[in-house]
Amino acid sequence: MAKGPVLIDLDDDAPKADPAAALPVLDTEDAARGAAMQQVAALAARRPSSLARWFWSLLLSIIGIVVSLAAYDYVASLIVRSPVLGMTVLILLVLFCGVLLVMGLRELAAFARLRRLDSVHKAAETAISTHDLGEARRVVAALNRLYAARDDTRWGRERLAEQQDDVLDADGLLGLAENTVLAPLDARAMREVEAAARQVATVTAIVPLALADVVTALTANLRMIRRVAEVYGGRSGTIGSWRLTRTVFTHLIATGAVAVGDDLIGSVAGGGVLSKVSRRFGEGVVNGALTARVGVAAIEVCRPLPFRAQKRPSVTALVRRAMMGLFSGWGQS
Numbered sequence: 001m002a003k004g005p006v007l008i009d010l011d012d013d014a015p016k017a018d019p020a021a022a023l024p025v026l027d028t029e030d031a032a033r034g035a036a037m038q039q040v041a042a043l044a045a046r047r048p049s050s051l052a053r054w055f056w057s058l059l060l061s062i063i064g065i066v067v068s069l070a071a072y073d074y075v076a077s078l079i080v081r082s083p084v085l086g087m088t089v090l091i092l093l094v095l096f097c098g099v100l101l102v103m104g105l106r107e108l109a110a111f112a113r114l115r116r117l118d119s120v121h122k123a124a125e126t127a128i129s130t131h132d133l134g135e136a137r138r139v140v141a142a143l144n145r146l147y148a149a150r151d152d153t154r155w156g157r158e159r160l161a162e163q164q165d166d167v168l169d170a171d172g173l174l175g176l177a178e179n180t181v182l183a184p185l186d187a188r189a190m191r192e193v194e195a196a197a198r199q200v201a202t203v204t205a206i207v208p209l210a211l212a213d214v215v216t217a218l219t220a221n222l223r224m225i226r227r228v229a230e231v232y233g234g235r236s237g238t239i240g241s242w243r244l245t246r247t248v249f250t251h252l253i254a255t256g257a258v259a260v261g262d263d264l265i266g267s268v269a270g271g272g273v274l275s276k277v278s279r280r281f282g283e284g285v286v287n288g289a290l291t292a293r294v295g296v297a298a299i300e301v302c303r304p305l306p307f308r309a310q311k312r313p314s315v316t317a318l319v320r321r322a323m324m325g326l327f328s329g330w331g332q333s
Helices: 035-045 050-081 083-130 133-146 151-166 170-206 212-231 238-254 262-277 279-302 315-332
Strands: none
Touching: 050 083, 083 133, 083 170, 083 238, 133 151, 133 170, 151 170, 170 212, 170 279, 170 315, 212 238, 212 279, 238 279, 279 315
C-alpha cells in the first residue's frame, strides 16, 4: 500500500462546482415559536358554540333534578326505616347545600369586585380623555374606598391624602394616585408575572414529556392571572378566574399579541440563540416571554388606573429578570 496522500486526476470536462447551484441546507429543527403558549391561548380563548352550551345546560339540569329526586327518596325512605340515621343524613345534605350556597355567594362577590375594578378603570379613562378634575377626584375617592381595608396601601393613601389638594389638573391627580398607591402593587404584580414566566420556561426546557409544557403553561397562566387580580383587589373565585383568563386571552388574540414580535424581539432573540444549543431551551424562553406578555395584559385588565405616570411593564425586561432568577437559583443549588 502506497504511503502519503493519494492524488486523483479529474478530467478537464468534469463539471465545475457552482456554489449558487447548490441545494439549500434544510433545517430540521423548527424555530422556537412558543407552541405551548399558542395552544394555551387557543384553548383559553375558544368560545363554545351555542349548541354545546345548550347541551351542557340541559345535561346539568337533568342530572341535578335526577340527583335531587334520588336524594329526597333515599332520605325519606331512610327516615321511615331508621329516624335517627335518616335525620343524620338529612342534616349532612343540608350542610352540603349550605356550603354550595356559600360558594355561590363567594363567586358573586368575586364578580362584584372585578366589576368595581373595571368601573374605576373606565372612570379614570373618561377623566383623562376629558381632563375633568371633578371626575378625577371621584376616581381617587373610589380608589381610596377600594383599598381602605388594606394595610399594604396605607402609606400610599396617606401621602395621596396629603398632596391631592395641591394638584389642580386631572392628569396630575391620577398620576399622583399611581405613584403613591399603585406603584407598590405594580411591583408585586410584576414579581408574580416573573415567577410564572420562569416556571413555564423551566418546565418547557427540562421536561421532555408530551403535553407537559402545555399543561404547565395553562395552570401557570391561570394562577398568575388570579394572583395579579388579587394584588389589585379583584380576588376572583374559580369561575371568575376562568372568565378573567378568557377575557385576557381573547383580547390578546384579537390584537395579535400572542405571537412573536413587537416587544418580544429581545427575548425571542435570546431564545433563538439558545435554540442553536438546545431547542428545548429556546422554546422555553419563547414560552416564558409569551407568558410574560399575558401577565402584562392581565395587569392592564386588573389595574384600576391605566398606565400614565408609571411606565407600562416591558415584556423583555420581565423575561430578563425571570431568567436571571432562574440561573441564579441554579447557581446556588
